[in-house]
Amino acid sequence: xxxxxxxxxxxxxxxxxxxxxxxxxxxxxxxxxxxxxxxxxxxxxxxxxxxxxxxxxxxxxxxxxxxxxxxxxxxxxxxxxxxxxxxxxxxxxxxxxxxxxxxxxxxxxxxxxxxxxxxxxxxxxxxxxxxxxxxxxxxxxxxxxxxxxxxxxxxxxxxxxxxxxxxxxxxxxxxxxxxxxxxxxxxxxxxxxxxxxxxxxxxxxxxxxxxxxxxxxxxxxxxxxxxxxxxxxxxxxxxxxxxxxxxxxxxxxxxxxxxxxxxxxxxxxxxxxxxxxxxxxxxxxxxxxxxxxxxxxxxxxxxxxxxxxxxxxxxxxxxxxxxxxxxxxxxxxxxxxxxxxxx
Amino acid sequence: xxxxxxxxxxxxxxxxxxxxxxxxxxxxxxxxxxxxxxxxxxxxxxxxxxxxxxxxxxxxxxxxxxxxxxxxxxxxxxxxxxxxxxxxxxxxxxxxxxxxxxxxxxxxxxxxxxxxxxxxxxxxxxxxxxxxxxxxxxxxxxxxxxxxxxxxxxxxxxxxxxxxxxxxxxxxxxxxxxxxxxxxxxxxxxxxxxxxxxxxxxxxxxxxxxxxxxxxxxxxxxxxxxxxxxxxxxxxxxxxxxxxxxxxxxxxxxxxxxxxxxxxxxxxxxxxxxxxxxxxxxxxxxxxxxxxxxxxxxxxxxxxxxxxxxxxxxxxxxxxxxxxxxxxxxxxxxxxxxxxxxx
Numbered sequence: 001x002x003x004x005x006x007x008x009x010x011x012x013x014x015x016x017x018x019x020x021x022x023x024x025x026x027x028x029x030x031x032x033x034x035x036x037x038x039x040x041x042x043x044x045x046x047x048x049x050x051x052x053x054x055x056x057x058x059x060x061x062x063x064x065x066x067x068x069x070x071x072x073x074x075x076x077x078x079x080x081x082x083x084x085x086x087x088x089x090x091x092x093x094x095x096x097x098x099x100x101x102x103x104x105x106x107x108x109x110x111x112x113x114x115x116x117x118x119x120x121x122x123x124x125x126x127x128x129x130x131x132x133x134x135x136x137x138x139x140x141x142x143x144x145x146x147x148x149x150x151x152x153x154x155x156x157x158x159x160x161x162x163x164x165x166x167x168x169x170x171x172x173x174x175x176x177x178x179x180x181x182x183x184x185x186x187x188x189x190x191x192x193x194x195x196x197x198x199x200x201x202x203x204x205x206x207x208x209x210x211x212x213x214x215x216x217x218x219x220x221x222x223x224x225x226x227x228x229x230x231x232x233x234x235x236x237x238x239x240x241x242x243x244x245x246x247x248x249x250x251x252x253x254x255x256x257x258x259x260x261x262x263x264x265x266x267x268x269x270x271x272x273x274x275x276x277x278x279x280x281x282x283x284x285x286x287x288x289x290x291x292x293x294x295x296x297x298x299x300x301x302x303x304x305x306x307x308x309x310x311x312x313x314x315x316x317x318x319x320x321x322x323x324x325x326x327x328x329x330x331x332x333x334x335x336x337x338x339x340x341x342x343x
Numbered sequence: 344x345x346x347x348x349x350x351x352x353x354x355x356x357x358x359x360x361x362x363x364x365x366x367x368x369x370x371x372x373x374x375x376x377x378x379x380x381x382x383x384x385x386x387x388x389x390x391x392x393x394x395x396x397x398x399x400x401x402x403x404x405x406x407x408x409x410x411x412x413x414x415x416x417x418x419x420x421x422x423x424x425x426x427x428x429x430x431x432x433x434x435x436x437x438x439x440x441x442x443x444x445x446x447x448x449x450x451x452x453x454x455x456x457x458x459x460x461x462x463x464x465x466x467x468x469x470x471x472x473x474x475x476x477x478x479x480x481x482x483x484x485x486x487x488x489x490x491x492x493x494x495x496x497x498x499x500x501x502x503x504x505x506x507x508x509x510x511x512x513x514x515x516x517x518x519x520x521x522x523x524x525x526x527x528x529x530x531x532x533x534x535x536x537x538x539x540x541x542x543x544x545x546x547x548x549x550x551x552x553x554x555x556x557x558x559x560x561x562x563x564x565x566x567x568x569x570x571x572x573x574x575x576x577x578x579x580x581x582x583x584x585x586x587x588x589x590x591x592x593x594x595x596x597x598x599x600x601x602x603x604x605x606x607x608x609x610x611x612x613x614x615x616x617x618x619x620x621x622x623x624x625x626x627x628x629x630x631x632x633x634x635x636x637x638x639x640x641x642x643x644x645x646x647x648x649x650x651x652x653x654x655x656x657x658x659x660x661x662x663x664x665x666x667x668x669x670x671x672x673x674x675x676x677x678x679x680x681x682x683x684x685x686x
Contacts, residue, residue, distance in 0.1 A: 226607055245610040260603030264569055267588040267619035274617040276610035 002338060003028040005068040006097035006315045011055050014253045015324045020053070021069065021316025028100035035104045036082045038075035043097055043315060044125040045322050045331035046071065046159075047249040054255060068096035069315070072109055074125050075101065090115060092124060097315050099338060109280060116294065126159055126330030127304035128293055130279055134246060135163035136289035137282045138222060139171070142275050143244040147172030149219035152210065152236070153194075154229045157184035157305070159330035160246060162192060163293075164222050166302045169193040173220075176213045178206075178229055180325050187328060191303060206232040217241075225249050227259030234263035237270050245276030253323060305329025311336040345681060346371040348411040349440035349658045354398050357596045358667045363396070364412065364659025371443035378447045379425045381418035384433075386440055386658060387468040388665050388674035389414065389502075390592040397598060411439035412658070415452055417468050418444065433458060435467060440658050442681060452623060459637065469502055469673030470647035471636055473622055477589060478506035479632035480625045481565060482514070485618045486587040490515030492562035495553065495579070496537075497572045500527035500648070502673035503589060505535060506636075507565050509645045512536040516563075519556045521549075521572055523668050530671060534646060549575040560584070568592050570602030577606035580613050588619030596666060648672025654679040 002025060009022040031037045049071055052063045063070055077089040082104055085091065094108035095101035103110060109130070115121050119128065126132065138160075139145045151168040155161040156177025165188055168175045176196045177188045185197035196213040203209040210218065210232055217238035223230050226248025233243070248258075266272060279286075296302040307327045309318035315333045322331040345368060352365040374380045392414055395406045406413055420432040425447055428434065437451035438444035446453060452473070458464050462471065469475065481503075482488045494511040498504040499520025508531055511518045519539045520531040528540035539556040546552040553561065553575055560581035566573050569591025576586070609615060622629075639645040650670045652661035658676045665674040 226611075230607065245615075248608045248611055255608070258605045258608055260605050261607050262601045262603050264573065264604050265591045265598070265601055267617055268569075268591055268621070269619070271619050271621055271624060272588075272617075273619075274610055274615075276612070276614050276616075278611070278614055281614060 001028045001100060003098055003100045004312055004338070005099075006312060007066050007068050008053060008063050010065070012050075012053050012253070016050065016053060016253075016316070016320050018317040018320050021319070023313050026098075029102055031079055031081050031102055033081050035102050036080035036085055037078045038091060038093075038095065038101050038103050039078050040073040040075045040095060040099060040101060040335050042074040042122050042125045042335065043333040044072045044074075044130065045315075045319050045333065046130075047247055047323070049319070050249075050253060050323060051255065056255075068098050070094060070096055072125070072130065073101070074113065074121060074129075075103070085112065090121070092129065097312065097333075099312070099335065119294070119297065122306060122308060122332055122334070123297070123304050125332050126306060127163055127302070128290065128297065131159035131330055132163045132293045133286050133289050134279045135160050135167055135222075136293060137279060137285050138244045138246050138277060139164055139167055139220070140289075141282055141285055142277050143220040143222065143242045145171055145173055145220050148174075150174045150176065150214050150216055150238075151220045151222060152176050152178065152214065152218045152233055153222040153224070154178040154233075155224035155247075155249060156188050156192075156194060156197070157181075157328050158224060159305075161222070161224050162188070162305045162329055163302070165192045165194050166296075168222075170296060170301060174214075176210070176218075178210075178225075184328060187305075200229065207235045210236045220244065222246060223248070227261070231259075231261045231263050234261070234266040234272070237266060237272055239270050241270060241272050243272060243274040245274060306332060308332045308334050310334050344371045344443060346441055346443045347655055347681070348442075349655060350409050350411050351396060351406050353408070355393075355396050355596070359393065359396060359596075359659070359663050361660040361663050364662070366656050369441075372445055374422055374424050374445055376424055378445050379423035379428055380421045381434060381436075381438070381444050381446050382421050383416040383418045383438060383442060383444060383678050385417040385465050385468045385678065386676040387415045387417075387473065388658075388662050388676065389473075390590055390666070392662070393592075393596060393666060394598065399598075411441050413437060413439055415468070415473065416444070417456065417464060417472075418446070428455065433464070435472060440655065440676075442655065442678065462637070462640065465649060465651060465675055465677070466640070466647050468675050469649060470506055470645070471633065471640065474502035474673055475506045475636045476629050476632050477622045478503050478510055478565075479636060480622060480628050481587045481589050481620060482507055482510055482563070483632075484625055484628055485620050486563040486565065486585045488514055488516055488563050491517075493517045493519065493557050493559055493581075494563045494565060495519050495521065495557065495561045495576055496565040496567070497521040497576075498567035498590075498592060499531050499535075499537060499540070500524075500671050501567060502648075504565070504567050505531070505648045505672055506645070508535045508537050509639075511565075513639060513644060517557075519553070519561075521553075521568075527671060530648075543572065550578045553579045563587065565589060566591070570604070574602075574604045574606050577604070577609040577615070580609060580615055582613050584613060584615050586615060586617040588617060649675060651675045651677050653677050
C-alpha cells in the first residue's frame with residue numbers, strides 16, 4: 001500500500017519552518033511476527049520532537065535527514081501479529097508521521113485505547129492523553145499541590161499548561177498563568193478559571209509581574225518553558241516551594257545556546273525542590289488520572305482546548321506554527337484519507 | 344566588663360579582606376529576664392556569614408556597618424536568667440564575634456552541649472557540630488544515598504565537604520571530590536578515603552574531568568559551591584540523580600553577579616531532583632546524626648579536619664583566608680582570654 005510519510009528535509013535553524021519537512025511516498029511494510037500494521041488517525045504534536053531534529057542524541061536517537069518524523073499517534077490496528085492486539089483495536093504509541101506504521105511490544109507509550117463513545121477520539125491525543133496525564137501527574141506526584149497554595153504555570157494556554165491550570169483550580173489552588181499573548185491571557189482567565197495571567201511579552205520585568213500577581217509568594221511552579229521564566233520564578237518562590245520540571249520549550253529551538261539561569265542560590269536560601277519528570281516513569285499513576293479527568297470533562301469542569309490541522313501534508317506547517325508559539329491548546333494533525341481509501 | 348568585638352568596618356568587595364573588619368572595645372550587657380550572659384570560646388567561621396556583609400537582606404538581616412559580626416559559637420554560660428540553663432553550662436548558638444554575648448530562648452541554633460570528655464571541645468563547632476550534622480543530614484535526608492552509588496562532592500576538603508566525603512565512603516559509596524588545590528586533592532584521597540579528586544583549577548574542562556572520574560555517571564551531587572561546578576555536574580548526572588543543595592559559596596563573594604547555570608534542561612531529561620536545605624529545618628535528625636558521628640570519630644573512621652586561628656583580633660584575617668579558599672577543613676577562632684581573665 002502507498003504510505004505517505006513526512007520526513008526531515010533539513011535540520012531546523014531555530015524555530016522549525018515548513019520547508020524543513022517534506023512529504024514523500026513510500027510503501028507500507030508487512031508486519032512480521034510480533035508486529036502489527038496500524039493506520040494513523042491523529043498525530044500529537046509535541047515540543048519534545050524538536051529535540052530530535054538536530055541530528056544529536058538526547059534521550060532518544062536523533063531523526064536522520066530523510067527519516068520519517070517520530071511522533072505519538074492514535075491509530076487503528078489493520079493487521080496484528082502481536083498477542084493482545086487485533087484488527088480494529090485503537091491504540092496509542094510513538095509512531096511516525098505517515099499513513100501506516102509498524103508497531104510492536106517495544107513501541108514507546110504503547111497502550112490500547114478504549115475511548116468512551118461520548119468523548120471525541122482526538123481528546124485521547126491531548127487532554128485525556130499525554131498532556132492531561134502529564135499535567136495531573138506533575139501537579140500531584142511532583143508538585144504535591146495543596147488546596148490554598150499558589151501555583152504558577154508557564155505556557156498556561158498550551159496543551160499541558162491549559163490542563164494544569166484547570167486541574168490546579170479544581171484542587172482549590174490560586175493559579176497564575178504565564179502566557180505569550182493577550183488572546184491567551186484572556187482565554188486562561190475567562191475560560192480556564194485562572195486567577196491572573198501574565199503576558200511575558202508585554203509585562204516588562206517578569207519577576208516584578210509575578211510578585212505583583214502573587215504577593216503571597218509562589219508555592220508551586222509548573223515549568224513548561226525553562227529559561228528566563230524559570231529564572232524569574234525562582235525569585236518568587238516561598239520557602240519549601242516546589243518547581244515541577246515538565247519541559248523547557250524555551251530552549252528547544254536552540255539547544256546549543258540554552259538560556260542561563262542566574263538565581264539557583266534560591267534553591268538553598270528557600271529550601272526549594274526542583275524535580276524533573278517524564279510521564280513514562282509514572283505510568284502506574286495514569287489510570288487514576290485518566291478516570292478523574294474523564295469525570296471532569298464529562299461534568300464540564302474541564303475544557304479540552306484543541307487546535308486540529310487537517311491532513312498529513314500540513315503536519316510540518318502545523319509543527320512550525322506550534323513551535324513559534326502561535327497556537328493555543330493541544331496541537332493535532334488529523335490524518336486525511338488517501339484517494340480511494342476507506343477505513 | 345570589657346567586651347571586645349569584631350565589627351564590620353566596610354562592605355567587602357568580593358573576597359572579604361582583613362581590613363573590612365575592626366576590633367573595638369565595648370562593655371558587656373547585663374542579662375535581663377529570660378537572658379543569659381555567655382563567654383564565647385570558639386567561633387565557627389561559615390560561608391553563610393559572607394551573605395550578611397553586603398548590607399542587603401537575605402534569609403537573615405544584614406549586619407550594619409559598625410555592627411558586631413554574627414556567627415555561631417561554642418560558649419560557656421556566665422550568668423543565666425533563662426530557664427533550663429545555668430552558670431557553667433556549655434552551649435552552642437548564633438552569637439556575635441565578641442568576648443561576651445547575650446543569649447536567650449530565641450537565639451538561632453541554641454542548644455546545650457554535653458561534650459564527651461575524650462572529645463576536643465572544638466569538634467562541637469565543626470565535625471561534631473553544624474558541619475558534620477549538615478553533611479550527615481544532607482547525604483541521608485536530601486540525597487538518600489545508597490551503597491554502591493557514585494557521589495560527587497564539591498569543596499570536598501572544606502568543613503562540610505570533608506565530613507560528607509568520609510560519611511559517603513562509610514555508607515559504601517564511590518566518592519569523587521572536587522577541590523581547588525593539589526594539597527587538597529592529596530588530602531581527600533590519601534586521608535579521607537575519596538576514590539578520586541578533581542582539582543578544578545587545573546583540570547581543564549570540568550565536565551570532561553567529572554565524566555572521566557565517574558564513567559558510570561553521578562548519582563548524587565553534594566553541592567557546596569553552585570555556579571560552574573553545579574553546571575558541570577548537571578551534565579554528568581544519571582537518570583533520577585539527586586543534587587543536594589547545601590551551599591553556593593562560589594557566589595557568596597559576589598552576590599550581585601551570580602554565575603549562570605546553562606544546563607537546567609538536564610532537570611527534565613534526566614528526571615533529576617535538586618533540593619536545597621538548611622540544617623535548622625532538620626533539627627529532629629540531629630541527635631541520631633550526632634550519635635553516629637561520635638561513634639565514627641571514636642573508632643577513628645572519621646577524621647575531623649580543623650584549622651584553628653588563635654585570638655579574637657585575628658578573626659577577620661581568618662575569615663578572609665577561608666573565603667579566598669586558602670584553608671582546609673573547619674575554620675575556627677579560638678578565643679583568647681582578656682588580660683587577667685580566668686574562666
